[in-house]
Structure formats: C-alpha cells, structure tokens
Amino acid sequence: MAVLLTCGFEADTNTEACAVGTTSSSATLSTTSIGTLGNYSLRTTFGDGGLYGSIGLSCVPTSTTTFTRFNFFTTAGNTGGVDCIQDLITLINASVALQVSVRLVAKASSGGLFLRLWNEQGGTQIGSDSAISASTLYTVELKLIAAGTTASTVELRVSPTATWTANVVATTTTATIAATATQFIGCPSKTVNTTGGTGFTYVDDILISSTAYPGVGYNIARQIAANGNYNTWTYSTGTTMSAVVDDTPPNTTNNLSSSTSGGKFSGTVDFSLTGGTGSTGHGTGVIGTGDTINAYKIGVYGLTASTLEADQTIFRTPAGAGGADTLTTLPAWAATASYKEVLKASVPTAAQVLNHEIGVSHAASTISHTVYSIWAMADFTPAPVAAGLQPEIFRRAFSNIQKIAYIRNLLAKPPIP
Numbered sequence: 001m002a003v004l005l006t007c008g009f010e011a012d013t014n015t016e017a018c019a020v021g022t023t024s025s026s027a028t029l030s031t032t033s034i035g036t037l038g039n040y041s042l043r044t045t046f047g048d049g050g051l052y053g054s055i056g057l058s059c060v061p062t063s064t065t066t067f068t069r070f071n072f073f074t075t076a077g078n079t080g081g082v083d084c085i086q087d088l089i090t091l092i093n094a095s096v097a098l099q100v101s102v103r104l105v106a107k108a109s110s111g112g113l114f115l116r117l118w119n120e121q122g123g124t125q126i127g128s129d130s131a132i133s134a135s136t137l138y139t140v141e142l143k144l145i146a147a148g149t150t151a152s153t154v155e156l157r158v159s160p161t162a163t164w165t166a167n168v169v170a171t172t173t174t175a176t177i178a179a180t181a182t183q184f185i186g187c188p189s190k191t192v193n194t195t196g197g198t199g200f201t202y203v204d205d206i207l208i209s210s211t212a213y214p215g216v217g218y219n220i221a222r223q224i225a226a227n228g229n230y231n232t233w234t235y236s237t238g239t240t241m242s243a244v245v246d247d248t249p250p251n252t253t254n255n256l257s258s259s260t261s262g263g264k265f266s267g268t269v270d271f272s273l274t275g276g277t278g279s280t281g282h283g284t285g286v287i288g289t290g291d292t293i294n295a296y297k298i299g300v301y302g303l304t305a306s307t308l309e310a311d312q313t314i315f316r317t318p319a320g321a322g323g324a325d326t327l328t329t330l331p332a333w334a335a336t337a338s339y340k341e342v343l344k345a346s347v348p349t350a351a352q353v354l355n356h357e358i359g360v361s362h363a364a365s366t367i368s369h370t371v372y373s374i375w376a377m378a379d380f381t382p383a384p385v386a387a388g389l390q391p392e393i394f395r396r397a398f399s400n401i402q403k404i405a406y407i408r409n410l411l412a413k414p415p416i417p
Contacts, residue, residue: 003343004059004066005185005208006295006379008219009040010282012249015339016299017057027055027188034073034202035137035161037218037285041204044188046076046106047084047197055187062094062181063210068142069217070187071161071205075134076113078106080196088203090120090189091144093180097121100144100154100177101189105129106197115140117156117170121177127170130158134199137161139216144182152177157213164216182208207295207379217294219379220285223248224267225278228357229316233258233265233371241267242277250301250373252337256360259305259368266314266359269376290383291350298358299341302371304333309363313342316357327361333369341377353378 007017009029026045034041042055059066070089078084083105090101098120105114114129132138139161145153152175159167187203207214223246227239233256236244244254245267256265271287273279287293298313312327330340348356358376362369 001209001214001294002211003207003209003295003347004061004063005057005206006219006297006343006377007057007206008038008204008221008377008379009042010038010219010221010377011299011301011339011373011375012040013301013339014055017341018055030202032202034204036071036204037283038204038220039281039283041202042187043200043202046074046086046104046199046201047194048191057185057187057206059183059185059208062183064146064179064181065210066091066144066182067209067211067213068185069205069207069214070140070203071218072138072140073136073202074104074113075199076104076106076201077110077134077198078108078196079110079198081108082195083108083193084195084197085192086197086201087186087189087192088201089142090186091142091182092184092186093146093178094183095180096184097178097180099146099182100142102140102142102156103192104201108196115156115158115169117154119154119175119177122175126154126172126175127156130156130169132158139164141213143213144177146177146179146182148179149176150174161216205379214294215381217379217381218285219377220271221282221375221377222269222271223278223282223373223375224358225270225276226268228266228268228359230264230266230314230359232260232263241265245371245374246278247373248281248375250339252372255370255372257368257370258362259366260362261364261366263362264314264359266316266357268355269358270355271353271378287350287353287378287380288383289350289354292381292383293347293350293353293378294381295379296344296348296353297341297377298344299339299375299377300330300360300371301337301339301373302333302369303335303337305368306335307367308332308334309365309367309369311363311369312361314357314359314361315344315348316359317348317352318355322352337372350380
C-alpha cells in the first residue's frame with residue numbers, strides 16, 4: 001500500500017502533516033475518549049459558521065487515485081427547523097479546487113444523523129444518505145479516481161469500527177471530476193448550513209493511500225524512553241534524553257542541540273508498552289507482533305540557527321530485527337521553531353517497531369540545530385484474534401459480557417459440513 005499521508009494529531013500540534021493550519025476557533029485537539037487508541041483527535045463544534053479549511057493536510061507525493069480512511073465520532077444534533085450540514089473531509093486537488101466531500105447531515109427537528117457523499121465540482125449528491133448513530137465510533141473510507149468528464153469513480157464505505165464490514169453506501173463510476181491529482185485534504189473543510197446544529201464532531205486516524213483501501217486502523221505515538229545508540233548532541237540540562245525531547249505538546253525550554261556535521265542522537269521507543277517514560281500521555285493503544293503496520297513516520301519539532309537546512313531522521317531497528325539504520329531527509333529547518341515530519345518509505349514490520357530507536361542526524365554543516373521534541377508515529381491494523389472476527393473487536397472493543405455472548409453464539413452454530 002503506497003501511503004501519501006497519515007495523521008493522528010498525536011504531536012498535539014495543528015501543524016502535524018499540515019500545509020494550511022487552523023482557520024476556526026472551534027477546531028481544537030481534544031483528549032476526549034471517543035474509542036480510538038491514541039490520545040488526541042480533532043474536535044470541531046458542529047455547525048460552526050466560521051469553519052472553513054480548519055486543518056489543511058498536505059499529501060506528498062500526489063495522485064489522481066486516492067483511498068482515504070478516517071475514524072469519526074459525533075455528539076451532533078439539530079433541534080432547528082432546517083437541516084444542518086458540515087463537511088467532515090474534503091479532497092482538494094493540486095489546483096486548490098474542491099473534489100469530493102463526506103458530509104455530516106443533522107436533519108431538522110431531531111430527524112437523525114446521516115453521512116452524505118458530495119461531488120464538489122458538480123454540486124450534486126452521489127447516491128443516498130447513510131444513517132449513523134451519535135456517540136458511536138465509525139470507520140469511513142472514501143475512494144476517488146479523478147479521471148475527468150463522466151469518467152471519475154467515487155465510492156463511500158461506512159461501518160461502525162468495532163464491527164467493521166466493507167459496507168458501500170454510495171458509489172458512481174461516471175462522476176465529472178477534473179483529472180488533477182489530490183494534494184490536500186480539508187478536515188473538516190466547511191459548514192454548509194449552520195442552522196440548529198449542536199454538539200461536536202471528532203475526526204482521527206487519517207490515512208490516504210494511492211493503491212488500496214487502508215481498512216480499519218489507528219494512529220498512535222511514542223516518544224523516547226531511554227538513551228540509545230547515538231548520543232553526541234548537547235543537552236540543555238542533565239544527561240537523560242527523555243527529559244529534554246519528550247514534551248507533548250512541544251515546548252522550547254528543554255532541548256538537544258548540535259553544530260557538528262553528521263552528529264547523531266537516538267533513543268529507544270517501544271510501541272508494545274503503555275505507561276512509563278515515552279508512553280505516558282499517548283493513549284491506550286499498543287502494537288503486537290501480529291499486527292500490521294500501515295504507515296510509519298517520525299515527527300520532529302526544532303529549528304536551525306540561520307540558513308535553511310535539512311537534517312535526517314534516524315530509524316534504527318532493534319538488534320533482534322536487524323539493528324540497522326535508515327536515514328531519511330526531513331524538510332528544511334528555519335530559524336523559527338517548527339514541526340517537520342517524514343514518512344518512512346519502507347514500512348516497518350510490527351517486530352521492527354518494538355523497542356526500536358529514533359533520532360536525528362545533523363546536516364553536513366556546522367550551523368547550530370536544536371530539537372525540542374521528537375515522536376515516532378505508526379498507523380496500524382490490529383490482528384484478528386479469532387476466526388471470523390474483524391480486527392480489534394475482542395482486544396479493545398467488546399466488553400467481557402459481549403465476548404462471552406459472542407463465543408456462545410459461535411459454539412451454538414452447527415459445524416460446517
């Protein structure tokens with residue numbers, strides 16, 4: 001699966017994977033528990049009249065074929081006399097023209113909640129509305145093949161995350177959408193009608209692929225737990241790496257700095273643990289050896305003293321999984337502290353993200369560079385734990401009572417001849 005973008009908002013900064021940033025005061029990163037496995041999601045007030053392009057996520061590289069997945073939760077309602085409509089996700093092409101949207105519709109007079117697939121270039125609905133329930137986590141997938149006049153394919157799949165099925169609720173192969181690559185995603189992008197809206201919308205765990213539907217997945221983060229293989233940068237205080245580059249959200253107090261060409265630092269990160277250094281404050285999700293990693297990236301918050309320069313991130317696999325370094329060039333630093341990130345081109349296995357190392361290698365210069373925070377972030381799909389079960393049902397979604405009932409139901413079925 002060729003991933004163009006992944007974002008779980010786990011760095012607690014509006015600039016994670018962003019090109020546009022926030023344009024609405026109601027768009028905030030929230031720690032409200034909505035059933036996802038990370039610590040943060042993007043929350044907006046439903047019906048916010050000032051909402052337009054609240055988060056602009058930038059896809060690099062771009063593609064005319066995209067498969068977008070996000071997890072969605074809402075407490076929205078509508079007691080007014082007119083339907084309230086808000087775009088949850090809008091795909092936007094390289095010419096900054098809107099392509100297609102997934103809309104949340106709260107019918108007038110408490111008439112229920114629905115998702116609607118909308119052709120932004122044709123100004124028309126695709127298919128019919130799909131009813132959803134408030135306070136339920138959904139996984140939503142959107143397919144777009146932008147191929148021009150009456151030749152574009154658009155498809156929407158919606159299902160509760162805990163009982164995921166590939167449920168197609170709206171589709172067409174004859175939409176008119178310009179054959180221009182998707183480059184941005186608005187999240188949420190705009191409010192169409194503000195009348196009567198109440199409650200909040202939450203979006204999380206965004207992943208865009210150019211080759212296949214991502215399926216159910218979650219985005220979680222970890223930070224450095226202990227000093228690693230490389231330790232040549234200068235500490236702002238003490239000698240413990242986690243004490244100076246583990247802040248979420250990032251700050252500009254503690255840091256590591258270096259002016260040595262090729263100087264490196266790295267620290268251990270473990271996605272199999274919760275609680276403790278590097279894990280606390282990063283949600284409840286863990287990665288097991290049987291899980292599938294869909295995408296992996298390293299995010300860094302830092303700066304350079306003067307000239308724009310690009311450092312490299314370090315991904316070092318654990319000794320049992322090869323013990324090798326992968327260096328990937330970050331976007332260039334500026335003199336003002338900012339967040340930069342890079343996707344790992346070769347997606348690691350679950351075994352490779354258990355107790356691995358992340359860090360930074362200084363550019364080939366003697367200009368001073370400073371790092372304030374660094375994160376490892378992975379989008380993953382949990383492995384099924386029993387035949388016939390969708391990922392995540394037993395391990396994190398069902399209560400014990402539901403598990404017992406499900407097992408009894410399976411045992412009561414006659415054997416397959």
